[in-house]
Every structure is written in C-alpha cells, then in structure tokens.
Amino acid sequence: MAKKQPKHAPHPRAVRVRRVDECSSLHEIFQHCLPAFGGAFLRRVYNILDTAIGAGCPLTLSISGPITVSGQHQTWLLPLLESGWVAYLSTTDAVCYHDGHRSLNAFSYGPVHEVPIFGNDAALRDEGTIRVTDMAFPEQVLLDQDRYLSALLQLPEFQHTMTGTEMRHRLGRHFGALEEKNGVTPGLLSSCHRLSIPVLVGAPADGSVFLNSMKLWAMREAGLIGDYRFALDMHAEVFEACAYHRWGLFDQPSKALATLILGGGVPKNYNLQPEPALGQILGLPNVRGYQFDVQIVTAPVTDGSLSSCFPAEAVTWGKVDKDTYMQTTESLQSDYSLVMPFVVKALLDNRARYERMAAERGEKALFKEETKARGYLRPREGYRLFEQREELCGRLKNDVTRNGKWLAESLDYPLPPGSFPPVVPTGTPEPAKPKRASRRR
Numbered sequence: 001m002a003k004k005q006p007k008h009a010p011h012p013r014a015v016r017v018r019r020v021d022e023c024s025s026l027h028e029i030f031q032h033c034l035p036a037f038g039g040a041f042l043r044r045v046y047n048i049l050d051t052a053i054g055a056g057c058p059l060t061l062s063i064s065g066p067i068t069v070s071g072q073h074q075t076w077l078l079p080l081l082e083s084g085w086v087a088y089l090s091t092t093d094a095v096c097y098h099d100g101h102r103s104l105n106a107f108s109y110g111p112v113h114e115v116p117i118f119g120n121d122a123a124l125r126d127e128g129t130i131r132v133t134d135m136a137f138p139e140q141v142l143l144d145q146d147r148y149l150s151a152l153l154q155l156p157e158f159q160h161t162m163t164g165t166e167m168r169h170r171l172g173r174h175f176g177a178l179e180e181k182n183g184v185t186p187g188l189l190s191s192c193h194r195l196s197i198p199v200l201v202g203a204p205a206d207g208s209v210f211l212n213s214m215k216l217w218a219m220r221e222a223g224l225i226g227d228y229r230f231a232l233d234m235h236a237e238v239f240e241a242c243a244y245h246r247w248g249l250f251d252q253p254s255k256a257l258a259t260l261i262l263g264g265g266v267p268k269n270y271n272l273q274p275e276p277a278l279g280q281i282l283g284l285p286n287v288r289g290y291q292f293d294v295q296i297v298t299a300p301v302t303d304g305s306l307s308s309c310f311p312a313e314a315v316t317w318g319k320v321d322k323d324t325y326m327q328t329t330e331s332l333q334s335d336y337s338l339v340m341p342f343v344v345k346a347l348l349d350n351r352a353r354y355e356r357m358a359a360e361r362g363e364k365a366l367f368k369e370e371t372k373a374r375g376y377l378r379p380r381e382g383y384r385l386f387e388q389r390e391e392l393c394g395r396l397k398n399d400v401t402r403n404g405k406w407l408a409e410s411l412d413y414p415l416p417p418g419s420f421p422p423v424v425p426t427g428t429p430e431p432a433k434p435k436r437a438s439r440r441r
Helices: 026-032 037-054 077-081 093-098 121-126 139-153 164-182 188-195 208-221 234-250 265-272 274-281 311-317 336-361 363-369 385-402 404-409
Strands: 059-063 086-091 129-132 135-138 199-201 258-262 292-297 329-333
Touching: 026 037, 026 336, 037 059, 037 258, 037 292, 037 329, 037 336, 059 265, 077 086, 077 188, 077 336, 086 234, 086 265, 093 139, 093 188, 093 199, 093 208, 121 129, 129 139, 135 139, 139 164, 139 208, 164 188, 164 199, 164 234, 164 385, 188 199, 199 234, 199 265, 234 274, 234 385, 258 265, 292 311, 292 336, 311 329, 336 363, 385 404
Parallel strands: 059 086, 059 258, 086 199, 258 292, 292 329
Antiparallel strands: 129 135
C-alpha cells in the first residue's frame, strides 16, 4: 500500500508591495504601499471604510477635539458630509461654539492664526490672545461670539423646550445667514443645516453655547430680563438618536450601520449608546450594533478608558456586531488630523472614478460589474434625517408601546427597607431642619 503524502499547510499570503512612483492614485498608495506596522493599521482602516461605503451602509461620525477652531472641518469634514454617505454626527458643544468665529462681523477676515506650541504663553495672555495647541485668535472673538449667541437665543423661535438637534439646526440657519452676509466659507453647523444632518451633543452643558443660555437663565432668575423659556430636552434627544439607529438597522436598504470615530470622550460614547439603549434599556428585539466600526484615537488601550478601547471591547456590550467584527473593525492609534485628509481624498477620488465609469458605460452596466459602485454613488443630497425625525421617533414610540409588558416588568426591583422617604401629607409643613453650626472661627 502506497504511503499517504503528508498534507502541507497552505502558504501564508505573501506581502506584495508596489513602488510609490508606480501608483496613480491615493487608493493604490493605501492598497500597495502600507504593508506593515502603523501603515498596515491605516490600510485596514481605509479598506473597511471603502467596503462600508461600497456596501451602501449609512455612516455615523463621532468627532472630538477642536476641529472647527483649526479649520479642519473646511478641509476634509465638509467634503465628507457632502458625499451623501453620512447619516448623523456626534460631537461637542465646543465644536459647535467655535464654528461661528469666522463669520462674526468684526472677524470675517479670518481671526485664527498659527502660533508655536511651545512659545511664550504669558506674552500671548498679555496681548489678549487665546491659544488652542498651535491655533490662536484674539480673546475678543469669544466675547463677540458670546454676544452673538445671546442675541440668537433670545429670539422667539428659541423660546420653548427643544432637543439639542433642533437648537443646533436652528443655529446652523443663522450661522449660514451671517456667513453669506460676510462672504465667508460655510462652516459646520450651516452645512449640516443645509444637508439636514442631525448634530448630536452628549454633554451640552460642557461648552459655551450652553453657558450663554445659562447667562440668560441667570439674568431671568435675577429679574434682569423678562421671560426666557429656552430649555434642552435631553430625554427627547437621546430618544431621537435611538430612532436614527433603529432606522439604520430596520428601515433603510443595507439594514446595517457603519461608524467612524475620531477621538474619544463623550462623542464616542454617545455615538455607540443607541444599541444598548434600544436592546437593553427599551428591550427591543433583534437590535444589533455597528457592522463596521473604525476609530482613530490617541489614548493607549491600557488606560482603561472608553476613549481608548478597541471595537472588540464594544462587542461585549453589544455596541458592535459580534458576527462580523473580526473583519469589519479596526483601531488606529494616531492623531486623526494626520491621516483624515488623505483618507477622505482617496474615498472621494473613488467616487469620482465610479462617476466617470458610469458616464462611459451607464449605471446599470457599472453596478453589475463593480459591486461597490452603487454604494459609492448614493445621491449626494444624503439621508436628510433631521427632516424625518418626527416620523422616525414615532416608529420607535410604536415599538415601545408594543413592548409595554416587558418594560413594565423592568421597573420592579426589591428595594431594601429604608429606601422610601417619609411621605409628608399635603398641607402639612415639613419639620424644620436643625441649623448647622457655623464653621467661621
């Protein structure tokens, strides 16, 4: 009997590279000139975004850091938002506040300039200059921005309780009008207003838009101004974010969502929390996390923070799809300002290439030959989710109603004795509390 030949393990895929002077596009650079180490992480981030866009998945963005102060929003973020691929944006109140500086009447010339990171900050303080890393502007910019926001928030259209998305949508319209008046390039909020992209902020009190509202509230409380009725409804805003996530999973063609996370902090968590809110808190069935999740962060994973944790950790929370994450998630430890202009340019170049191919062959033939073309060539007007928010929130409210029995059971937990405060009968004054001893010596 002939001896069986031993089976050999298949050869691992060889590393193939290409000279940069043989590449004709950024896409080819990403594919063929980043074989290892940090470059390989960047290649995988780019390839996942390329796959997600080609699959037609709506993209959600989470962005931390002073992107509007630095002008990065006008270089690569706005072109990405205008692609039609982005469903909604999660960011900070500060990003929204600083977005208005360049359109202010006295500073439309462009108040932000570059300064050394390790320069003389005491001298900058003496001359009334504010520094953000290597960006700087006159302190008067902040004072003018505060006056502008205070004037806006007193307008009749703001005198009711609303979600932060509605407030920022309204601010975007006003910011855009001032940009047009002063002939400056459109900013973030005005662009999101034009595209009807919801702007979500998880910590609205941690920024100067809300601080100016606090000033007006304090003036009302002190009797210095008349009725000021603006207020944020955080319950409704979180519910709205959940409604958008539900739409992504159940109401649009791909039945899946992709997310791009740039920096950590509250925007990252706010962007990821709709899945546990829908599945664990509201108890809705068949809720999945993001199918595609890529992030670019600077925090080391060993610090234990949410900012640094890889998408794989989010799988254990249900925020990322457990069945696909090995192929569809990646975390790159880097400053996103270093790489995003090139990533976005490559993705937009891909779209332009598919547009040329569609003009030559026709869309029907192209979509049959190139599977990614349909996703890349989604309409540029985008999803315009803010315009649909009432309908989408209504669908989620219907789901909540249908799940009423489960929700009722979720309210019951055996509390220990003493958990209930004494009930004071109506009309009976509460006993006076003993005065505390003075600490003054």
